[in-house]
Each structure stands twice: as C-alpha cells, then as structure tokens.
Amino acid sequence: xxxxxxxxxxxxxxxxxxxxxxxxxxxxxxxxxxxxxxxxxxxxxxxxxxxxxxxxxxxxxxxxxxxxxxxxxxxxxxxxxxxxxxxxxxxxxxxxxxxxxxxxxxxxxxxxxxxxxxxxxxxxxxxxxxxxxxxxxxxxxxxxxxxxxxxxxxxxxxxxxxxxxxxxxxxxxxxxxxxxxxxxxxxxxxxxxxxxxxxxxxxxxxxxxxxxxxxxxxxxxxxxxxxxxxxxxxxxxxxxxxxxxxxxxxxxxxxxxxxxxxxxxxxxxxxxxxxxxxxxxxxxxxxxx
Amino acid sequence: xxxxxxxxxxxxxxxxxxxxxxxxxxxxxxxxxxxxxxxxxxxxxxxxxxxxxxxxxxxxxxxxxxxxxxxxxxxxxxxxxxxxxxxxxxxxxxxxxxxxxxxxxxxxxxxxxxxxxxxxxxxxxxxxxxxxxxxxxxxxxxxxxxxxxxxxxxxxxxxxxxxxxxxxxxxxxxxxxxxxxxxxxxxxxxxxxxxxxxxxxxxxxxxxxxxxxxxxxxxxxxxxxxxxxxxxxx
Numbered sequence: 001x002x003x004x005x006x007x008x009x010x011x012x013x014x015x016x017x018x019x020x021x022x023x024x025x026x027x028x029x030x031x032x033x034x035x036x037x038x039x040x041x042x043x044x045x046x047x048x049x050x051x052x053x054x055x056x057x058x059x060x061x062x063x064x065x066x067x068x069x070x071x072x073x074x075x076x077x078x079x080x081x082x083x084x085x086x087x088x089x090x091x092x093x094x095x096x097x098x099x100x101x102x103x104x105x106x107x108x109x110x111x112x113x114x115x116x117x118x119x120x121x122x123x124x125x126x127x128x129x130x131x132x133x134x135x136x137x138x139x140x141x142x143x144x145x146x147x148x149x150x151x152x153x154x155x156x157x158x159x160x161x162x163x164x165x166x167x168x169x170x171x172x173x174x175x176x177x178x179x180x181x182x183x184x185x186x187x188x189x190x191x192x193x194x195x196x197x198x199x200x201x202x203x204x205x206x207x208x209x210x211x212x213x214x215x216x217x218x219x220x221x222x223x224x225x226x227x228x229x230x231x232x233x234x235x236x237x238x239x240x241x242x243x244x245x246x247x248x249x250x251x252x253x254x255x256x257x258x259x260x261x262x263x264x265x266x267x268x269x270x271x272x273x274x275x276x277x278x279x280x281x282x283x284x285x286x287x288x289x
Numbered sequence: 290x291x292x293x294x295x296x297x298x299x300x301x302x303x304x305x306x307x308x309x310x311x312x313x314x315x316x317x318x319x320x321x322x323x324x325x326x327x328x329x330x331x332x333x334x335x336x337x338x339x340x341x342x343x344x345x346x347x348x349x350x351x352x353x354x355x356x357x358x359x360x361x362x363x364x365x366x367x368x369x370x371x372x373x374x375x376x377x378x379x380x381x382x383x384x385x386x387x388x389x390x391x392x393x394x395x396x397x398x399x400x401x402x403x404x405x406x407x408x409x410x411x412x413x414x415x416x417x418x419x420x421x422x423x424x425x426x427x428x429x430x431x432x433x434x435x436x437x438x439x440x441x442x443x444x445x446x447x448x449x450x451x452x453x454x455x456x457x458x459x460x461x462x463x464x465x466x467x468x469x470x471x472x473x474x475x476x477x478x479x480x481x482x483x484x485x486x487x488x489x490x491x492x493x494x495x496x497x498x499x500x501x502x503x504x505x506x507x508x509x510x511x512x513x514x515x516x517x518x519x520x521x522x523x
Binding site: 165168169171172175176178179180181182183184185186187 | 338339359363368369379387388389391436440
C-alpha cells in the first residue's frame with residue numbers, strides 16, 4: 001500500500017474526476033429511461049458496445065472520426081427506438097421481473113451477435129490524442145475531451161428538459177403518467193423520444209469510449225454493473241443523484257486503484273456501495289428527481 | 290356544444306354508467322351532482338377519453354369523441370381539471386402552465402394566455418417559479434384551473450374542485466369558478482357540495498348509481514324535496 005498525499009494522489013483524484021464525466025453520462029441515459037418509462041434497460045452497456053463497433057467500422061470504412069461518431073449517435077438512438085417499440089412496449093404493463101428478463105435477453109443476444117459478427121479479438125480505433133503533462137502528472141487528452149463533451153452533453157440535455165415542450169412533458173410524465181392525455185400529450189410519442197435520447201446518449205458515450213478503450217463483445221460487462229451501481233447509489237431514476245454518485249464512485253475507483261492496485265479500485269467502490277445500500281436502500285438521494 | 294347519448298362505461302366487469310344522455314350548451318354552467326360513488330368522476334373521465342365508453346355516442350361540436358385518441362380530445366376544445374388537481378408537484382407553476390399549452394395550436398399563444406391567466410389569478414404570477422407541490426390547496430386548484438385554460442378550451446370539465454379544501458377555501462374556489470364563467474367559458478362541474486354548486490350552475494343533473502335521475506334548472510333541483518333531503522340535509 002502506498003497512499004500519501006503527494007502529487008500522484010492528486011493525479012489519481014483528477015483522473016477520477018475525468019472518469020466521472022463518462023460514467024455520469026452513461027448513468028444519465030439509464031436514469032432518464034427509468035425515470036420516464038419506468039423500465040430498466042439491462043442491455044444499456046451492450047448498446048454502447050454496438051455503438052463502439054459501429055463507430056469503429058464507419059471510421060475504418062473511411063469516415064472521418066467526427067462523422068463516424070455522429071453515425072454512432074444516430075445508430076444507437078435508432079436502436080433505442082427499435083428496442084422500445086419491439087421489446088419494451090409489449091411488456092410495459094408486465095411485472096418488473098419480466099421487463100428485466102426481456103432486456104436481459106437483449107443483452108445476451110447483442111453479445112452473441114457481436115461475437116459472431118466481429119469475433120472476440122480486441123479492436124482499437126487507432127486514434128492517439130497524446131497527453132497533457134503538468135508538474136509530474138499526466139492526463140490523456142482522450143480523457144479530457146471525454147469529460148468536456150460529457151459535461152457539455154449533460155448541460156444540453158438539462159436545458160432541453162427545462163425549456164422545450166417535449167422536455168417538460170418528459171419530466172411531467174415521470175411525475176404523473178395517467179393524466180398526460182388530458183394535457184394533449186401522447187404518452188407513446190414521449191416514450192419513443194425518450195428512448196431515442198437514451199440511445200443517443202449511449203451512442204455518444206460509445207464515441208467517447210472508442211478513444212480510450214479497446215472494443216470487444218464483452219466490454220458491456222466491464223461497464224454495465226458499474227453504471228447500474230451508480231444509478232442505484234444515486235437513487236434509480238434520479239438524474240442529479242446519478243451525476244453525484246458517478247463522481248463518488250469514480251474517486252473510489254481512481255484513488256482506491258492508485259493506493260492499492262487497479263483491480264482493487266472496483267472492489268472498493270462496490271464495498272462502499274454495499275455499505276450505503278445496507279443503510280439507505282433507496283440510494284443516497286432516494287426517489288425520483 | 291357537448292352531447293352525450295346513451296353512454297355506458299365501466300371498469301372491467303363493473304359497469305359504472307348506464308345509458309347517460311345529457312347536453313351542455315355553449316355558455317352554460319352545468320352541474321352534475323350525486324353521492325360519492327355515483328359515477329360523477331367516471332362521467333368526466335369518459336368525456337375526456339381517459340376511460341373508454343363501452344356504448345353510446347358523444348360529440349363535441351359535432352366531433353365524435355369516441356373515435357379520436359384520448360390525447361386528441363383536448364384539441365376539440367375540452368379541458369379537464371381532474372379530481373385532486375393532479376398538478377405536477379416537482380415542476381414549477383409556470384412549467385405546469387406550459388404543459389397545459391402542450392398542443393401545437395396552444396403553443397403559439399402561450400405568452401398571451403400566460404399573461405391572461407396571471408391577470409386572472411395574480412397569486413400564480415407571484416408563485417410562478419415555485420414548485421407546484423409547495424402551493425396551498427386553494428392555490429393548487431387555481432393552478433389546475435389555469436393549466437386547463439392554457440389550452441384555449443371552450444368547455445372546462447371541473448371534477449370536485451372543492452375536494453379536500455377547508456371551508457373558507459371552498460368559498461374561494463367557487464368564486465374562481467364564477468370568475469372563469471364570467472370570462473365566457475362553458476363549464477361542466479361535478480360536485481358533492483350540492484348547496485354551493487347549485488348556486489353557480491344554470492342547470493344540473495342528478496346522478497345516482499350510474500344513472501341520470503333528474504335534470505333541470507339549478508333552481509328546480511335546489512327546490513326539489515328529494516334533493517334537499519338526500520343531498521342538502523334539509
């Protein structure tokens with residue numbers, strides 16, 4: 001164990017902060033879907049995986065990165081709508097366990113399909129952004145860009161939910177589903193728009209992740225549990241709670257990983273999560289926002 | 290304006306309305322009175338499409354209501370202020386009003402109508418940025434009525450506006466209803482508070498276990514022995 005309040009500790013703290021941006025973005029999409037539609041997309045991280053492959057192949061096929069990234073966002077936004085229409089809508093009124101199982105089924109289908117289509121080898125998009133060095137600390141530009149874009153996207157979504165008619169309807173529907181028709185709001189349309197936004201956020205996360213991580217069919221398993229833990233810690237459906245929880249968990253991972261070993265970072269984060277959930281089963285910021 | 294003819298409705302195997310026929314003419318205030326469980330709330334829910342009718346016809350200015358989707362009913366000019374107000378508690382007063390103006394035809398007139406309802410209910414303007422859940426009961430009823438006005442309706446359905454309010458606030462709420470009537474809106478109101486509602490209505494119907502038992506001018510019903518005994522405790 002090597003944990004002193006030195007420059008490397010500070011570096012770990014700052015890297016945790018940068019990681020938090022990405023995790024907060026991932027958690028936001030899941031929380032939005034749950035808060036509005038009351039369904040958990042267990043396969044959320046697998047949508048990100050599909051997006052990463054989409055961006056990888058678009059880029060490999062000659063598209064400049066930004067175009068490939070845009071393709072990824074649109075592709076997964078559409079995937080979100082397809083998922084909602086064909087998988088979620090038929091089970092909207094079913095027991096929660098049925099909803100979990102069907103989206104869980106999609107998780108395995110996507111993983112298996114990706115393995116068949118793309119093989120099990122790790123792929124890398126091959127874009128190196130270098131890193132920013134200050135004092136004795138080093139921060140990769142990929143992480144810095146990821147953080148900035150994630151925060152920017154969250155601010156944009158927040159403004160959308162505050163100011164536009166459909167955005168306010170999305171927040172309203174999470175508070176009182178039954179009376180929405182009295183406002184002239186077509187619930188099915190709001191659900192579809194929400195699914196597209198949730199998917200689009202997964203696509204954006206995929207575009208940021210290909211800059212930092214190798215792509216392989218099981219990458220969803222690395223991030224999925226982490227995203228769910230963050231959402232539950234922040235209070236499932238509570239977007240602001242999820243945002244704060246992403247920063248807490250990221251610091252546990254980054255600082256814990258730096259003090260002990262990288263593998264321990266995740267374990268420590270989960271231990272902390274378990275302790276919180278024993279004491280506050282509804283999460284730190286319980287209830288929906 | 291609104292015509293119902295032989296309307297049946299229910300919840301699963303339980304039938305709540307039996308052959309209800311009624312008319313609301315433009316400019317009128319019509320009350321539906323009756324005991325708890327008589328089907329008053331069901332009647333309004335059927336008109337606004339929240340609960341599908343199982344038989345009969347309903348038209349709003351000639352538009353057949355049973356043939357359009359529930360979220361389209363508001364575009365025919367019907368705004369429903371539901372039982373228990375049902376504001377969005379974690380949205381600001383102003384965002385509640387904005388949801389009231391969700392339909393495309395209402396969006397263009399949002400600023401104009403917002404000024405109108407703030408003028409009608411200055412208290413709401415003072416609280417425009419407060420969360421609706423933090424308003425008092427009377428203010429919430431005010432906000433719920435204002436939200437309905439934002440869609441630019443011709444007919445307003447009011448479901449038990451006095452429910453759960455203190456007596457002094459109830460008087461204020463009936464005063465609100467008088468004020469929106471004075472603005473030229475047609476009103477269909479259901480109430481258990483028979484004595485008060487017959488004072489502001491032009492005509493009234495008595496609903497008993499899902500059937501309309503009596504109809505007439507508000508004075509006629511207020512003078513009826515049966516109603517005075519059963520509903521006004523005289």
